[in-house]
Amino acid sequence: MTADIIPHTSTDAHQPCWQEELATAIRDPAALLKLLEIDPTQLDSSTAAQQAWSIRVPLPYVQRMGKGDINDPLLKQVLPLGAEMLSAPGFSSDPLGEEDANPVPGVVHKYHGRALLIISPACAIHCRYCFRRHFPYENNTLGKGEWQAALNYLANDESISEVIYSGGDPLAANDNFLLWMTEQIAAIPHIKRLRIHTRLPLVIPSRIDQSCLHWLTATRLKVVMVWHINHPNEIDHAVTQAAQTLKRQGIELLNQSVLLKQVNDSTQTLAALSEQLFEAGILPYYIHRLDKVAGAAHFNVSDERIQQLQQELLALLPGYLVPRFVCEQAGARTKLALSFPKTDIA
Numbered sequence: 001m002t003a004d005i006i007p008h009t010s011t012d013a014h015q016p017c018w019q020e021e022l023a024t025a026i027r028d029p030a031a032l033l034k035l036l037e038i039d040p041t042q043l044d045s046s047t048a049a050q051q052a053w054s055i056r057v058p059l060p061y062v063q064r065m066g067k068g069d070i071n072d073p074l075l076k077q078v079l080p081l082g083a084e085m086l087s088a089p090g091f092s093s094d095p096l097g098e099e100d101a102n103p104v105p106g107v108v109h110k111y112h113g114r115a116l117l118i119i120s121p122a123c124a125i126h127c128r129y130c131f132r133r134h135f136p137y138e139n140n141t142l143g144k145g146e147w148q149a150a151l152n153y154l155a156n157d158e159s160i161s162e163v164i165y166s167g168g169d170p171l172a173a174n175d176n177f178l179l180w181m182t183e184q185i186a187a188i189p190h191i192k193r194l195r196i197h198t199r200l201p202l203v204i205p206s207r208i209d210q211s212c213l214h215w216l217t218a219t220r221l222k223v224v225m226v227w228h229i230n231h232p233n234e235i236d237h238a239v240t241q242a243a244q245t246l247k248r249q250g251i252e253l254l255n256q257s258v259l260l261k262q263v264n265d266s267t268q269t270l271a272a273l274s275e276q277l278f279e280a281g282i283l284p285y286y287i288h289r290l291d292k293v294a295g296a297a298h299f300n301v302s303d304e305r306i307q308q309l310q311q312e313l314l315a316l317l318p319g320y321l322v323p324r325f326v327c328e329q330a331g332a333r334t335k336l337a338l339s340f341p342k343t344d345i346a
């Protein structure tokens with residue numbers, strides 16, 4: 001297939017490439033608040049949270065935030081808060097028990113039939129609720145020459161038919177490496193599908209450029225891209241364009257969200273998200289209960305509220321626009337459906 005050329009939406013002579021957008025990401029909470037015209041005194045004592053895990057947010061994402069609004073749902077996802085330093089019962093550094101499912105460096109293998117590769121430890125954005133915020137990336141960050149054990153692991157297990165690129169964000173890796181890795185995986189006959197979990201094309205839509213489309217479309221593997229979009233305000237024209245370009249190249253686009261208190265825990269917000277995802281060509285697939293990672297307890301939504309949201313969404317939307325409500329549990333062999341009383345699906 002021939003890769004699309006994505007038209008620039010800017011009238012500027014110089015349209016920054018994704019690497020430049022990444023390099024100029026905001027790393028200081030005060031700088032972000034200044035840009036958003038928010039009085040820094042509205043911020044609680046977040047210094048320790050910033051020191052524990054610094055803010056990182058590229059400008060194309062900041063531009064979708066509302067000026068002067070400390071409660072903006074995009075800002076809430078990235079702004080370090082003092083609440084992150086409070087311990088909460090049941091919240092831990094490894095909520096999904098991934099360190100026990102790490103058979104060789106770079107591989108996480110929890111579920112039958114699919115294995116996950118930690119392609120890149122880096123992310124374009126630091127999401128404060130991230131369940132891998134304490135993951136030992138230092139033991140799983142491999143140079144190109146160090147991937148052979150992981151590739152041997154995939155080749156030696158014929159039950160694996162799907163490889164998942166994860167991280168960090170796998171699209172933070174450069175395209176030469178991604179092309180090479182995808183060729184290595186396609187050379188393993190029993191692997192049929194490549195699934196890519198990413199937030200990068202949402203945060204920086206220019207990531208979907210010619211070079212990225214080249215390795216995505218040059219492979220024999222069926223490619224599925226799972227976007228991680230939590231709020232309809234995250235989807236602007238450039239994001240829609242990037243998604244539609246991928247869709248035209250035959251890439252399946254799914255979305256998974258995380259339910260986040262005071263970000264997207266309202267029926268209207270979730271309904272608008274499903275509608276906008278579908279407009280962009282992305283199917284709303286999963287909505288996850290928050291993984292109980294230390295530092296994120298203030299994002300937790302109660303089971304009672306989740307049940308209410310699910311029932312209200314089913315009443316509001318056709319069934320194919322209602323994502324599956326799921327959670328993950330350490331040691332479980334699959335994701336678990338959140339089982340609430342049966343409701344009719346139309």
Ligand code: SF4
Pocket residue numbers: 122123124125126127130131132167168169199228
């Ligand atoms: S892994 Fe995903 S959720 Fe976690 S910080 Fe990176 S982009 Fe955000």
